[in-house]
Amino acid sequence: MREEPRSGCAINAAVEVLGDPWTLIVLRDVIFGGRRHFRDLLTRNDEGIASNVLASRLRKLVEGGLLTRDDAVRGQRATYTLTEAGIRTLPVMVALGAWGLRHRPTTPALAVRARLLAEGAPHLVDELMDELREIHLGVTRENPKSPTASERLRQAYEAAITAGDGRP
């Protein structure tokens, strides 16, 4: 299944892995949504991904070294875990979110996180990557201060939906 890259360009290399309409969506749900299981990714997905597409994308992400999958037997809960390469797609997500926020119609509630990450970058992004490393790779954070990055994102999200928007 190993194919030659179309060219030696770094952007092309990234596009060959991430450049399709579903891969980034699956990755987003793992990174921001905390989904780690097939059924979770399938049923709690806003865009309504099909099961065969999800299976195909998870396989490619594992092959590409962005996720790992534990060898759970069929019928048991297999868990997908982010690798360092997977965690490092976070800046790409943030850049995409910032662009979508500015140039496309978005739901206010869902846009809060994107706005926070876009405005708080790169500090918040680094903290969130450290947090993902702790969750997925078992690497303890250097500075485990009380409000984690994701906790601050969650609080901002809740504040936004109760306030009706979140835009001052």
Place this chain on the structure above:
Amino acid sequence: MREEPRSGCAINAAVEVLGDPWTLIVLRDVIFGGRRHFRDLLTRNDEGIASNVLASRLRKLVEGGLLTRDDAVRGQRATYTLTEAGIRTLPVMVALGAWGLRHRPTTPALAVRARLLAEGAPHLVDELMDELREIHLGVTRENPKSPTASERLRQAYEAAITAGDGRP
């Protein structure tokens, strides 16, 4: 041709426009390669894009408001121009390039620009966006100091290929 977004998520909104294996490649050639014409984009493309795919992507990019196309008659050189939305995909390109550089095999010469942009961000990125605004939108830069961002990128590229690599 206007379709409902799959969800109100900002990342999804961006993925629906940029998330396919060719759109970002075309945009990359316009932004970094200075290509403005169909034939240019077709024949000077490293990945070997097909003419029907190029035509389809240019149409979608114009529909999506990332490019404009002058009303040149058939048979004349039609020129594609970046809009503000198109120019603002640059941070996405940089993030993708940085990821590809770190986690995929790349040609050293082609990787120089990616490395420079990744390490020099966000200062260099802002300057390059201003330069694109000048070229495509006719907006004169505030501070037209002698070595432009693209010129510095070009110099670094040439220095790299003559030195054999570019990595110190």
Place this chain on the structure above:
DNA sequence: GTGAGTGATTGCGGATTGCAACTGGTTGAT
């Protein structure tokens, strides 16, 4: 008018997608 150059479109076979139904296994309550 001929030929080179322009921006595309068309037709073809094969691959990929989205959708729905289904498979084979485990878990947990009765």
Place this chain on the structure above:
DNA sequence: ATCAACCAGTTGCAATCCGCAATCACTCAC
């Protein structure tokens, strides 16, 4: 022990998309 519920996918099918080569319609220089 049985049965329903849950889990991770697989299969079949029609529709779409892809890469490839050929072709079209048009302009300009000579």
